[in-house]
Amino acid sequence: MPDNAAPGPVVTADHVAEAAGVSRWTVARAFKQDASISPRSREKVMAAAKKLGYAPDLLAASLASDRSHLVALVTNDFNNPHKLVLLERLTRILWSHGWGTLLVNMSESEDASAALLAASQRRVDAAVMIGTRFDDRVLDTALGARRVKKLVVFARYSSNPNTLTISCDDRLAMREIADHLLKKGYLRPAFIAGPDTQSAKLHRLDSFLGYWAQRTGTAVRAQHARRYDFNAAIETVNALLDSEPADQLPDVLVCENDILAIGATEALRHRPGGPQRIAVTGFDDIPLAAAPSYHLTTYRQPITAMCENLLDVLAGPQKEDVFLPGKLIERGT
């Protein structure tokens, strides 16, 4: 905390330099992590800086160094509370390591290029698509057109070779869920999927179907919701149940995420013919999943580990795609 705030003109490194009796560059060194500077000079500088209330101007630093320490967080799905968890973790961890986060909303267009252009005009060091639907093809043009140095796909998959994926291991996750269901004696699961599955941004559907077939030799029925929200899930579940004879109903609904799972629970609970006793599983472990009314068995993504991987990616040169194991959260199912 500065001893006396200088409400007048902005304090620059020059002022500090003068006050400390050193050159401007020594001031810069004092603020740099492992710069060659004597402890004595650093102390002098820091004292002067504190007195004047100086803090380096990151904007000017960005321009000079060509590294902004800014990353764009790009999203287009603001309906899912899980986004909030991701945002909280990402912003907290990134800021604590010196990265600023620009939040970019691409829900208007479904077109990443506009969002990435905007981000690149701010000179971000990287753009992170967090849990977003997007067109894999536009990424190339967006990358080529403007200098987005790194493009990370977070909590989703992309097969674009210019992109880096950091995600939960969906295949493993679905196998764990399937194993859990088999152990509990369920025999006829149905899968409630969302729109992302269709463009292979998530591998939950095919992983589950494949593994279930492998273990039981039976096929699983899947139904797609139009959007990731309660109401779409309710419609979808009703359509599913309406289309099956009463004696062939599924005994568990495996949902691509918690939003769909909660919608599914709602649908089952308010069926025209009275509540249905069908189990439900979700994915993400949003706070509501733990509420007594749902008590949802779900799967928690390793968000902190994913964020730490992101830090590595930001720091170093391009690395390989990362798929991390999450954790099955057993509740009511």
Place this chain on the structure above:
Amino acid sequence: MPDNAAPGPVVTADHVAEAAGVSRWTVARAFKQDASISPRSREKVMAAAKKLGYAPDLLAASLASDRSHLVALVTNDFNNPHKLVLLERLTRILWSHGWGTLLVNMSESEDASAALLAASQRRVDAAVMIGTRFDDRVLDTALGARRVKKLVVFARYSSNPNTLTISCDDRLAMREIADHLLKKGYLRPAFIAGPDTQSAKLHRLDSFLGYWAQRTGTAVRAQHARRYDFNAAIETVNALLDSEPADQLPDVLVCENDILAIGATEALRHRPGGPQRIAVTGFDDIPLAAAPSYHLTTYRQPITAMCENLLDVLAGPQKEDVFLPGKLIERGT
């Protein structure tokens, strides 16, 4: 869309100038809204810019002009899905008007000064505290120490004179809710409040109590939750109900926001002695409030109007605090 992406060196205004056969400053003018430039030059410049894939560097522009067109969105409550609605609306509207949004997480410290310092180092033109709890006293030191040019408190109240408040009109809202309840014949409301009320960041509690007393002459019991989340609400409601004789239970729980309301509903539904038939109202109209299981009567804040007011504040000189009317959403209650 650039005709052919230039993957090599970054395209600057100089390159465009050369390609268009004009000076660099004419290029700048072509991109400026109402600059004095002939239509012909602008066309030439735009054509060249398109061909080269040029877009102005906002970072350099910020440094040169001392206006970054960046605003910091500061938050510390990532548990409430309503934040996501606010963030979506704010980012969409601000970006579409040329403002970049820096998302700053201050959930670590409860201390705005660290967050504001970080923001100021990025030279934001304004910081917006969105629905945050904060210590009113630190704002001054934070403002003084570093140049945060404008500080806006969004969806909360602040009495700090150096701050601008843009919020829903809580007083009016609670009166509407009270009127609605009276019309429906409720007689014994209880108020479930959160921690913010204690520091007067919200006026919902006292507004409701005051107005109810004025209209009925009876006092309303209030109970505070420790945090804004389901579980805290569940505890709080159970404590409230346990402390009252069975024949003096409230007939409606008026909750400070939807999170508390949903927790309250959960608590009532899972009471040890069986479900309680007590009505619940909320505030914010989060998506879940519309789910069939809750079908919550609640109050929708005028977010879009609030965002447009924010735009005015960002564009012009400091204005006056703004309190906008929202809308009662009548559902199950």
Place this chain on the structure above:
DNA sequence: ACTCTGCTTGCACGCGCGTGCAATAATTAT
């Protein structure tokens, strides 16, 4: 005392663009 090594400091130059004014070209008035 002198040289060599390694540590510390100073500095010229540039990052890409905005501002304000001066110079030039296009237009209109006389």
Place this chain on the structure above:
DNA sequence: ATAATTATTGCACGCGCGTGCAAGCAGAGT
């Protein structure tokens, strides 16, 4: 046709700091 206006364009300077190198300095070795 010439002068008076106005529309358009060019330019020097600076925003605050990083980079890479060269100069300065202290201690170790001989």
